[in-house]
Amino acid sequence: MGILPVIDAATEELTEIFKDLHEHPEIGFTEARTAKVVAEKLRAYGVDEVHEGIAKTGVVALIKGKSDSGRRVGLRADMDALPIHEETNLPYSSKNPGVMHACGHDGHTTMLLGAAKHLAKTRDFDGTAVLIFQPAEEGLGGARGMLAEGLFDKFPCDEVYGMHNFPNGAPGKLGICKGKAMAGASFFDIKVQGKGSHAAMPQQSRDPVVIASALVAQIQTIVSRNVAPLDSCVISVTQIHAGSAYNVVPDTAILAGTIRYFKDEVYEMAAERMTALCDGFAKAYGVEIGIDLRNIFDVLVNDADLSDAYLEAAADIVGTENVSDGIEPATGSEDFADMLKAVPGAYIVVGHSGTVPLHNPGFFLDPEVLPVGASVMARVLERRLPLAAG
Missing domain, CATH: 3.40.630.10 (Zn peptidases)
Structure with missing residues (x-):
């Protein structure tokens, strides 16, 4: 035709x-x-x-x-x-x-x-x-x-x-x-509320940059150690925002990114693990960490x-x-x-x-x-x- x-x-x-x-x-x-x-x-x-x-x-x-x-x-x-x-x-x-x-x-x-x-x-x-x-x-x-x-x-x-x-x-x-x-998707925003200080005296701070960096590394273990090898899931941290000066430990750090998945139960597990990590890091470092997870696309x-x-x-x-x-x-x-x-x-x-x-x-x-x-x-x-x- x-x-x-x-x-x-x-x-x-x-x-x-x-x-x-x-x-x-x-x-x-x-x-x-x-x-x-x-x-x-x-x-x-x-x-x-x-x-x-x-x-x-x-x-x-x-x-x-x-x-x-x-x-x-x-x-x-x-x-x-x-x-x-x-x-x-x-x-x-x-x-x-x-x-x-x-x-x-x-x-x-x-x-x-x-x-x-x-x-x-x-x-x-x-x-x-x-x-x-x-x-x-x-x-x-x-x-x-x-x-x-x-x-x-x-x-x-x-x-x-x-x-x-x-x-x-x-x-x-x-x-x-x-x-x-095509995968379902969720976007996330994580706010690490630490305590700022002079960069020359970091012992006076609760450094949100260090905490956020460690949190990024742990988020990567969700897929490698929690998702079954034959299932599919992607978690990508795509944004890190913190600080405005060379000599200041900032008060806050912001992480943002996306989760992609093909099974709702895989997404629910990943979301639970991310929330648990944020809660655990908050307790371990003595800071406040909030997470906002938003489903944007269905499978x-x-x-x-x-x-x-x-x-x-x-x-x-x-x-x-x-x-x-x-x-x-x-x-x-x-x-x-x-x-x-x-x-x-x-x-x-x-x-x-x-x-x-x-x-x-x-x-x-x-x-x-x-x-x-x-x-x-x-x-x-x-x-x-x-x-x-x-």
Whole structure:
């Protein structure tokens, strides 16, 4: 089948949309310009309904097929960027200092707009397409925000599908990991409240820097000595903040980081051990240590049957030789997991040229993949809402 004709004809338009979004990235829950572009394009494509302002900047559109079986299939894209200074030197590099589409959400948004254009023009399906443009995926709770505002109550879906780019140097190859595909995640902040002093007289202090450093080392033993070898868990301390002068032992030290996991019981154990370590260090050193643990992402679970359906749709576009159900689980996280807890569905990755990793200031999403992703998203909806023969 190849690229769907309406999308193929719109390739230049989609590329321009993508470049415009890339030039104007916005952090989660501030995607006002992006949402406006999305809503304007959807209305221009002739969708039946456009709903704005869901979870601040989210957009949902409805497209009715040629007939109405009563079934509804959702397609979702994320819109937010990251607080990263772009270093790609692209002619359409970010114009917003310190903000960059370093994860490809500009591409995801463009792909879903391409699918919308095709679906609104052809309407070769039986039911309703629900197009979800989600804000704030990057750890800010955009999916949970939309769900809290009644996303699937107001716009019910029988199934929902998402997509993410993958800079693996393999353009046009798509894959799915069935079952548990991406890790759940929690963020943590730990405050060590010690006692400051002159650095030349540390005996007068209860040095939070020394305590925090020892605590970091002990946190690393949680995975190595508490998690079963065949289970997966990652605990990374990613921030240490303390002190402001060469000759002062500070009062406080702050640690922050993340836990990634595939089993809730593993996370609960890790959280209990971290809390116990903080309590123990507080008693041992005679200080106060507080810990704040916040679940940010659920484990992303792909429905096995709907994964197969997604791969079959992808094969229609790129050929069976370019799709795979052998993708390994990833310790990265994705808040589409929250939508998949509410509605069954699947999440596919689409490869493209370039190998600079996601969340890197040099990340590059090859625009050549845009019509591929758009066609696959449109095709899975058509397959899941087939028109009656004749």
